[in-house]
Structures are given as C-alpha cells and as structure tokens.
Amino acid sequence: MADRPRRTRGRRTDRLWIGLMIGLPTLLVVGLVWLPALATVALSFTQWDGIGPVSSAEFVGLRNYEDVATIYPPFWPAVTHNLIWFGAMFLVATPLGVLLAVLLDRELRGSRVYQAAFFMPVVLSLALVGFIWQLIYSRDQGLINSLTGSEIDWYGDPSVNLWAALVASGWRHTGYIMLLYLAGLKSVDPSLREAARIDGAGEGALFFRVVFPVMKPVNLIVMVVTVIESLRAFDMVWVINKGRNGLELMSTLVTGNIVGEASRIGFGSALATLMLLVSTAFIAVYLRATVKDGTE
Amino acid sequence: MSTHAVGPRSRARQLVVPAFLAFMALAWVFPVALAVVSSFRDYAYTASHGYFSLGGLTLDNYRDAWAAGNFSRTFVNSAKITVPAVLLTLALSSSAAFVISRYRFRGNLALLGFFTAANLLPPQALLIPVYRLFRSIEVPFWLSDSGTLLDSYWSLIAVNVAFQCGFCTFVLSNYMRTIPRELYEAAAIDGAGTVRQFAQMTLPLCRPALAALATLEVTWIYNEFFWATVLLQTGDKYPVTSSLNNLRGQFFTDYNLLAAGSVLIALPTLVVFFALQKQFVAGLTLGSTKG
Numbered sequence: 001m002a003d004r005p006r007r008t009r010g011r012r013t014d015r016l017w018i019g020l021m022i023g024l025p026t027l028l029v030v031g032l033v034w035l036p037a038l039a040t041v042a043l044s045f046t047q048w049d050g051i052g053p054v055s056s057a058e059f060v061g062l063r064n065y066e067d068v069a070t071i072y073p074p075f076w077p078a079v080t081h082n083l084i085w086f087g088a089m090f091l092v093a094t095p096l097g098v099l100l101a102v103l104l105d106r107e108l109r110g111s112r113v114y115q116a117a118f119f120m121p122v123v124l125s126l127a128l129v130g131f132i133w134q135l136i137y138s139r140d141q142g143l144i145n146s147l148t149g150s151e152i153d154w155y156g157d158p159s160v161n162l163w164a165a166l167v168a169s170g171w172r173h174t175g176y177i178m179l180l181y182l183a184g185l186k187s188v189d190p191s192l193r194e195a196a197r198i199d200g201a202g203e204g205a206l207f208f209r210v211v212f213p214v215m216k217p218v219n220l221i222v223m224v225v226t227v228i229e230s231l232r233a234f235d236m237v238w239v240i241n242k243g244r245n246g247l248e249l250m251s252t253l254v255t256g257n258i259v260g261e262a263s264r265i266g267f268g269s270a271l272a273t274l275m276l277l278v279s280t281a282f283i284a285v286y287l288r289a290t291v292k293d294g295t296e
Numbered sequence: 297m298s299t300h301a302v303g304p305r306s307r308a309r310q311l312v313v314p315a316f317l318a319f320m321a322l323a324w325v326f327p328v329a330l331a332v333v334s335s336f337r338d339y340a341y342t343a344s345h346g347y348f349s350l351g352g353l354t355l356d357n358y359r360d361a362w363a364a365g366n367f368s369r370t371f372v373n374s375a376k377i378t379v380p381a382v383l384l385t386l387a388l389s390s391s392a393a394f395v396i397s398r399y400r401f402r403g404n405l406a407l408l409g410f411f412t413a414a415n416l417l418p419p420q421a422l423l424i425p426v427y428r429l430f431r432s433i434e435v436p437f438w439l440s441d442s443g444t445l446l447d448s449y450w451s452l453i454a455v456n457v458a459f460q461c462g463f464c465t466f467v468l469s470n471y472m473r474t475i476p477r478e479l480y481e482a483a484a485i486d487g488a489g490t491v492r493q494f495a496q497m498t499l500p501l502c503r504p505a506l507a508a509l510a511t512l513e514v515t516w517i518y519n520e521f522f523w524a525t526v527l528l529q530t531g532d533k534y535p536v537t538s539s540l541n542n543l544r545g546q547f548f549t550d551y552n553l554l555a556a557g558s559v560l561i562a563l564p565t566l567v568v569f570f571a572l573q574k575q576f577v578a579g580l581t582l583g584s585t586k587g
Contacts, residue, residue, distance in 0.1 A: 014490040018399065021391035021494070025461050026407070028388065032458035033414040036425035043424060054428075100320065103313055110314075116573060117321035120328060123569040123576070124562050125519030125537050132331050132558050134551070141551045143330065171327065183581030224416075232418045235521040251420040258424050259526055265424055272421035283416045287409045291466070 037276055044269035057266070064270035075271075078248040081162055085169075085249070086230035093170035094226050097177025102207060104178070105185045119179050121172040130236035133168040158246025165236055165247060173229065177222055184218030185211070220289040227282045231275060250275050328562070334555035342552065357556035365557050367536070374518055374535040377449055381456040382513045386506060388457065389464035394494050396465070397472040398480065408469055415462030419522050426455060427526065447529040455527070456517050464509050467579070471505040472498060508579035511572045515565050536561050 044064055048057035068075050100118055104111050121129060136143045137154035145151060154164040188211055196210045212219070234251040237243045243252025250271060257268030341352025362368070389411075396408050430445040440448035475498065483493050499506070524538045569576055 010489055017490050018395055021490075022395040022407075025388040025392040025411070025465065028454070028458045029411060029414045029461055032426060032429075032455050033417060033422065033462075034410070036422040036429070037417060039425035040421055050428075100317070103317055108314065108317070114317050114321045115577075116570070117324045119577075120325065120566070120569065123515050123519075123565040124328075125521055125565075127521040127537050128519070128558060128561055131554070132327050132562075135330055135334055135555055136327060138551060171324070175324070179577060179580060183577075228416050228418075232420070234420060238521075238525070251418060254420045255423060255522075255526065258427070269424055272418075272424065275418045275421045279416065279418055279421075280413075283413045286416065287413060291405060291409045291412060 040269050040272045040276065043265055044273040046266045046269075048265045050263045050265045060266065064266045067267065068270050068274075072267075074248045074253055078250050078253050081248055082230060082233070082250050084162065085166065085233055086227060088166045088170060089173050089226050089230050090223075093173040094177050094222060096170075097174040098181050098222070100174070100178045101181035101185055102211075104182055115179070115182070118175040120175065122175045122179070124172070126169070126172065126233075126235035127239045129168050129172050130165070130239040133164070133171075137164050155240050156245070161240070161246045165240060169233065169236055173226070177226070180222055180225065181215075181218060184215050188214055217289045220285060224282045224286040224289075228279060228286075231279055331555045331558050331562075334552050335559045337552050339550045339552045357553050358560070361553050361556040361560060364553070365560070366532075367557075367560055369532060370534060370536045373533060374537075377452055377456070377524070377535055378514060378517045381453045381460070381517045382510060384453065384457045385460045385464055385513055385517075386510060389461045389509075390468050390499065390502065390506065391494065392461070392465045393468035393472055394498055397469040397475075398493075398498075408466065411462045412466040413462065415459055415466075419459065423526060430527065442529075446527060447533065449533070451527050452523055455523050456520060460513055460516065464513065467509060468502060468505055471502055475501055504578070508575045511568060511575040512579035515568055515576070518565060 043057065045059060045061060046057040047060045047064070048054070097118075100114075104114055108114075124132070134142070134155065139145060139151060139153040139156070142154065144154065152160060155161050192210055192214065193206060196206050201209065232251060233249055234243075234255070237247045237249055237252055238255070241247055243249055243256065254268050254271045254275065257264050257271065335357050336353050336355070338352040338354040338356065341354075345352065392411065396404055427446070430448075430451040433445045434443060435445060435448075435450075437443060440450060442448060445451040479497060480493055483497055488496070518535075519537060520535075521537045524535050528534055528538065
C-alpha cells in the first residue's frame with residue numbers, strides 16, 4: 001500500500017472497503033464466468049441426462065469427444081462453417097474495414113458522415129441485422145428476387161444461406177473494424193509519415209512499410225476480435241433458423257444440445273469445451289497485446 | 297492532406313477516393329434505408345403495384361407492429377433489464393478498476409487479465425452450468441414468480457453484469473492509471489480515506505470514460521440476445537430483441553410490417569448513437585488503443 005493512514009482504525013476500515021470493492025466484482029465474475037467455464041470442462045468428461053442430481057453424472061473419460069468427432073453428423077459441418085465464417089471475416093470484412101479506416105484517416109471532407117454510415121450497423125444487434133436483411137433475402141418479397149426474378153430462398157437454401165448470412169454479418173463487422181483501426185491510426189505519430197513522404201514513399205508503401213508495422217498491437221487486437229466474433233457468431237443464425245439446414249455453427253450446436261428436446265449435458269459440454277479451448281488461446285494473445293503495466 | 301501532392305496521379309486519387317467512399321457509404325446505409333422506406337408502405341399497395349411504385353404511404357404498419365409485437369410491454373421489459381444492469385456494471389467495474397489501478401499488490405495485472413478475458417469467452421460455452429445454477433437457487437415467489445432464479449430478471453441482470461464488468465474494468469483501469477499519484481497522496485494527507493478518494497476524486501475525474509461506457513453498455517445490454525433467449529421462459533418477460541422471432545412467426549408474409557417492427561427495435565440504439573456518437577466511439581476505442 002502506497003500511503004500510511006494515521007490511525008489503525010481508519011486503516012482497518014480502508015482495508016475492509018478495498019476488500020469489498022475488489023471482492024464483490026471478482027466474486028461475480030468468478031461465480032458466473034470462470035467457475036461455469038471450469039464446470040463445463042469437468043462435465044465434458046461425464047455422462048449425465050441432466051435430470052437427477054449432478055452426483056449421478058458418470059465419468060466416461062474422453063468418450064464424449066470421440067462421439068462428437070465420429071458419430072455426430074452436424075459436428076464437422078459446424079466446424080467447417082465456423083472456419084468459413086472466420087475466413088470470410090478475416091479475408092474480406094476485416095481488410096475492407098482496414099481499407100476504409102486508412103482512407104478515412106486523411107482529413108477528408110465529410111469524413112464524419114462516412115464514419116457514421118459505416119459504423120451505424122454496429123449499434124444494431126446481430127439478431128436485428130439478420131432480420132433487416134430478410135427484406136433483401138426473402139424469397140417472395142425480398143429485394144434481390146424482385147430485382148432479378150430469381151426464386152432462391154437466400155436464408156433457406158442450404159447451398160447459399162451461409163453466404164447470405166456472411167454478407168449480413170460482414171456488413172456489421174466491417175464497420176466495427178473500421179472504427180477500431182481508425183482509432184489506432186489516429187495514434188500513429190504523424191512525423192513518421194512525414195518522414196516517409198519526404199523519402200518519396202507512395203501511399204501503398206507508406207501504409208505497408210511504415211504504418212502497418214507500428215500498428216502491431218492494434219493489428220493483433222483486430223485479428224483476435226475477428227476470431228472471437230467468428231467463434232461467438234450465434235444471434236443472427238439463431239434468428240434465421242436456429243442454426244439448422246446449412247447454418248450449423250458450434251455455438252448453435254451447444255445451445256441446441258442443452259435447451260433442445262434431448263438435453264445431452266456431457267455431450268454438449270464437450271462441444272462447449274472445444275469452443276473454450278479455441279477462444280482461450282486467442283484471448284491469451286489479446287491479453288498479451290493489451291494488458292500491460294501502465295507505469296512505463 | 298493534399299497540400300504537397302499535385303501530380304496527375306494524386307489528382308485522380310483525389311476524385312477516386314471520395315467517389316469510392318461515397319459509394320460504399322450509400323451501400324452501407326442502404327439496408328437500413330430500405331427497412332425505413334418499407335415500414336411506411338402499405339402491403340396491399342406494394343403487392344399490387346410492385347415494389348418500385350410510388351405511393352401507398354401509410355403509418356399503419358407502425359400501429360399494427362406496435363400492437364402485435366407487444367412493444368408497450370417489451371420496451372418496458374428491456375428497460376427493466378438494461379437500466380439496473382448498466383448501473384451495476386459501472387458501479388462494480390469502477391470500484392474494481394480503482395483498486396487495481398490505485399494499489400500495487402501481487403497478482404494485480406493477473407486480476408485485470410482475468411476480468412478482461414471473462415468478457416471474451418463465448419457465452420454459449422457457459423450455458424449449462426449457468427442455467428443449472430440459476431435453476432437450483434430457490435427464491436421466494438415475491439422475488440421471482442418461477443420460484444427459482446431461472447426465468448427472472450435477477451439472473452439476466454447478474455449474468456450481463458458479470459460479462460460486461462470485464463470490459464469496463466479494463467477500460468476504466470487504463471483510464472484511472474492516467475490520474476497522477478500525487479493527487480491521491482495529497483488527498484491522503486488531507487485525511488481522505490479510500491472511499492472518499494474513490495467517490496470524490498477518482499469518479500469525478502473519470503466522468504468522460506464513464507459517460508462513454510454508459511453509452512456503449514446501454515446499447516450492448518439492450519441488444520443482448522443469447523442470455524435473454526435461454527434464461528427467460530415466459531413470453532411476457534421477453535425483452536425487445538427476443539420478441540423478434542415472435543413478430544416474424546405471426547406475420548410471415550407482410551414484410552412491411554416486419555420492417556416497421558425492426559425500425560421500432562433499432563430506434564433506441566440509433567437515437568443513442570446519433571445523439572452520443574462521440575461517447576460511443578470513445579468507449580470502444582478507449583478499450584482498444586490505450587494500455
């Protein structure tokens with residue numbers, strides 16, 4: 001403790017308050033996030049119908065994982081869809097957001113208006129985004145079909161619905177990345193750019209050789225945000241069709257196995273544990289980029 | 297930045313970039329604009345005259361959507377969840393951030409990491425234990441008419457606060473680190489204890505960060521969909537976002553009505569965004585570029 005209060009009584013109440021101020025939030029986060037996460041991992045090694053007490057759960061080792069990988073048909077499609085989801089965000093939506101940020105970073109007339117336009121979808125919930133895009137995708141009255149005369153059910157047809165959802169989701173993701181990146185760009189020392197310009201660097205070289213390297217922490221954050229958001233993708237797909245018929249994702253499989261008709265707790269937990277593993281790896285990267293001792 | 301760029305290439309760029317941005321911005325606004333325009337159009341009129349006709353303007357969609365989507369109830373429900381959750385999140389995370397940034401103790405940074413990480417975990421992966429936990433806690437009926445914490449606002453508020461505390465603690469502790477230590481030392485010499493330092497010095501100094509986070513959290517918790525869907529079970533408790541599905545089920549064919557419902561749901565967040573854009577952007581960027 002940095003200071004030394006004069007009276008021990010005051011010091012004791014101080015300590016009590018400090019304990020409460022950090023203790024209460026910690027308790028909540030431990031109780032509702034970290035302990036449940038550990039419980040999920042533990043349950044993934046058991047078999048439990050969820051009806052009796054937890055003590056009736058039976059230890060089955062890795063069997064749930066084996067079953068998930070071998071005899072559960074939606075598993076590999078879901079993994080593939082999550083990877084495609086990530087690929088589309090990482091290769092299209094994220095770079096587009098970065099490009100828009102770079103273009104908006106100069107003092108351009110109307111820059112604020114553009115920013116507001118790109119960012120507007122981010123304030124809408126993903127569930128609502130899925131809903132609004134129905135006006136474009138609907139088979140009978142949707143905009144695409146009434147313009148082109150096609151009869152594709154964009155949200156229903158399993159060969160296209162993932163891509164339809166990705167366009168809608170990318171619409172929102174791009175704005176989010178644009179904003180994060182723009183904030184990062186603003187914090188780049190302007191003299192770096194001036195120096196590079198004087199050396200005759202073109203816009204492309206300026207970005208890739210000078211700006212991009214010094215933006216390393218922001219680049220990492222943007223990448224992790226993209227991974228995590230792709231892994232957590234849920235709301236939109238759940239609104240469209242509860243994640244069936246071409247839209248299976250890890251998150252919807254977990255939810256379906258627990259709130260659905262047959263609640264297979266151990267099995268659902270094995271799926272959930274896989275999600276936790278992937279996210280923890282990337283969260284570690286995120287923490288290394290962001291959480292630092294602020295004293296330097 | 298065109299003061300020293302006068303070559304023909306850069307002049308072309310001066311035209312291309314704004315044109316590209318303008319095109320993209322229009323494309324980005326389009327889906328929302330389409331929803332707004334559709335919401336004012338009469339279904340029978342567009343059905344017979346086609347979508348690209350003029351006329352057939354009406355306000356009926358809003359009246360009907362309001363009634364059918366039970367918006368007078370779901371908006372109140374959303375407020376009952378969002379307001380306490382945001383206040384609690386800010387109260388708890390500002391006190392946690394105060395302790396983390398003010399005092400040096402072992403595990404200080406680990407604790408911050410542990411808060412921040414909690415915000416990034418996939419909520420679906422925690423569903424089973426959280427669901428079971430709430431179901432197993434029995435409470436008197438005056439607290440929750442289901443007899444347990446499941447299907448009550450208590451559980452929904454608690455889980456939202458637990459998740460959002462991570463992000464807010466992270467942002468606020470970064471912000472509080474910029475407060476000079478000398479200020480605290482002076483306050484301590486004046487005899488101000490921990491609580492007074494926190495309430496009378498730290499909190500007022502953090503007003504900009506708190507305003508930014510409040511804006512952001514109102515939007516996020518209002519938009520929260522997953523926990524509301526799985527933890528609430530009685531139809532009349534659903535917040536605005538979860539009632540989306542019901543609205544569609546009832547009006548499978550009338551997309552203009554659906555558009556009106558969407559606009560109603562989006563309206564509070566859009567108003568917050570346009571009125572407090574600066575706060576909103578500050579909240580997000582505080583979390584990503586500082587620290």
